[in-house]
Amino acid sequence: MRGAYRRIHNWIVPPYATLLVEDTLPKQLKRxxxxxxxxxxxxxxxxxxxxxxxxxVLHMNLLPDERPCWRVTRHDDGTTTLHPSVWRKKDCGSHFWFRNGRVVWC
Structure with missing residues (x-):
């Protein structure tokens, strides 16, 4: 049943948008x-x-000389994938993969 729910959810809810910004983040981030x-x-x-x-607000470093470090892959359909997973080890404790613009919970 979880697989069926995930397929329906992914069909109904659009993927995350990806915005490229120069130098600094906006003061107010969009959900x-x-x-x-x-x-x-x-x-x-x-x-x-x-x-x-x-x-x-989650910040993932993309500079390979610093740790931890994530990689970003942009896909032809405009979606984005982050690798490895994002895991908040304090506060809310969220742990998820961000694949093709969608959150996949661990």
Whole structure:
């Protein structure tokens, strides 16, 4: 049943939007949006509002010289994938994969 629910949910709810921003994040982030911050042609961080509903802003480092580090893949359909999973080890404790613009809970 979980698989059927997931397929229906993915059909009804559109994927997250991905916005590329220069230098800094906007002061107010939109829900269901993944922001990619670029500076001087380099992707520095990804940010989003936590999908659990706690309203915290999640920041994922994209610079390979720093740890932890995530990779971003942009797909032909306009969606984005982050690798590895995002796991908040404090506060809400959310743990999820962000694949093709969708949150897949662990």
């Amino acid at each position: 269901r949006t993944l922001y990619i911050v670029e500076e001087d042609g380099f992707q520095e961080q990804a940010a989003m509002i936590c999908p659990c509903g706690c309203h915290s």
